[in-house]
Amino acid sequence: MRPAPLMLQGLIEHMDNFMATELQTKERKRDAFQFSVFSMGSKLVISLVLVFDLIAFGLAIAAEQRRSTATVVADNEKNYTYCVYDSDIATWFGVGALLFLFLSQVLVMSATKCFCCGSAIRPGGSRSCALILFFVCWLTFLIAEASLLAGAVRNAYHTRYRTLFFVDPPTCQTVRRGVFAAGAAFIFFTTILTELYYITFSKAQNTMNPSYDKNNIGMGTY
Numbered sequence: 379m380r381p382a383p384l385m386l387q388g389l390i391e392h393m394d395n396f397m398a399t400e401l402q403t404k405e406r407k408r409d410a411f412q413f414s415v416f417s418m419g420s421k422l423v424i425s426l427v428l429v430f431d432l433i434a435f436g437l438a439i440a441a442e443q444r445r446s447t448a449t450v451v452a453d454n455e456k457n458y459t460y461c462v463y464d465s466d467i468a469t470w471f472g473v474g475a476l477l478f479l480f481l482s483q484v485l486v487m488s489a490t491k492c493f494c495c496g497s498a499i500r501p502g503g504s505r506s507c508a509l510i511l512f513f514v515c516w517l518t519f520l521i522a523e524a525s526l527l528a529g530a531v532r533n534a535y536h537t538r539y540r541t542l543f544f545v546d547p548p549t550c551q552t553v554r555r556g557v558f559a560a561g562a563a564f565i566f567f568t569t570i571l572t573e574l575y576y577i578t579f580s581k582a583q584n585t586m587n588p589s590y591d592k593n594n595i596g597m598g599t600y
Contacts, residue, residue, distance in 0.1 A: 420580050423489045424573060430482035431569040434475040437524060438562035441471035445558070446533050448550035459551035472530035472558060476523055479565055483519050486572050490579045504582035511575035517570055522564035529557035 445468045449462045530551040 420576070423485060424576060427486055427572060427576070428569070430478045430485070431565060431572070434478035434482065435562055435565045435569070436589045437471045437475035437478065438558050438565055441475065441526075441529065441533075442556075442558035442562065443466040444468040444471060445553050445555070448552055450550060463550070463552075466534060468553070468558070469530045469534045472526045472533065472561070475565065476526040476530070476563065477556075479519065479522060479526070479568065482572070483568075486576055488575060505576050508575055508578040508582050511571055513577060515571035515575050517569055518564050518568040522568055524563050525557060525561035525564060529553050529561060532557065 445463070446463050446466055448463045450459050451462050452459050532551075535551055
């Protein structure tokens with residue numbers, strides 16, 4: 379029959395091992411739950427970004443198709459000639475595309491904490507790729523925004539002056555063909571690069587704790 383102190387020591391060690399195993403099981407479940415929540419959040423971010431970018435792309439294409447046109451007409455007495463413009467709907471399409479693209483970029487940068495303000499990121503190829511995509515997607519984003527803004531401003535500008543009927547007619551200023559189309563093209567590039575940036579960032583981000591070392595679980599002696 380074993381002495382009482384040894385039996386008590388074995389019982390204590392057994393209880394310690396049991397509690398350690400239970401604690402690690404709870405931590406694994408917690409990490410699995412956090413990972414599943416993170417995955418759901420990632421899918422939601424990707425879906426919202428894609429929807430915003432598709433709306434921006436569609437509005438940019440619509441703005442290109444509905445650019446303002448102008449015609450030179452004369453007044454009733456035929457003393458002056460001036461420019462008459464049609465609808466300015468392309469301006470609002472361009473502004474809408476600009477805003478939706480801006481919201482998409484803000485959403486991604488908020489989710490990734492602008493790459494450098496969040497939690498630690500595992501070093502490796504994914505982090506390097508995410509960093510490159512971060513700068514490139516910002517470059518294409520700024521070009522797209524500049525194109526849309528320039529197109530919207532130019533489309534909203536109307537030639538106001540008039541000339542005498544017997545003088546050369548006024549030059550009616552309109553937005554050039556392809557300005558909104560360039561914005562739509564860079565929206566497309568931004569969409570692809572932003573999605574790739576977010577995916578590679580998610581892979582590189584240290585979202586889960588390191589794997590547990592099973593050798594740390596002590597075995598009691600009897």
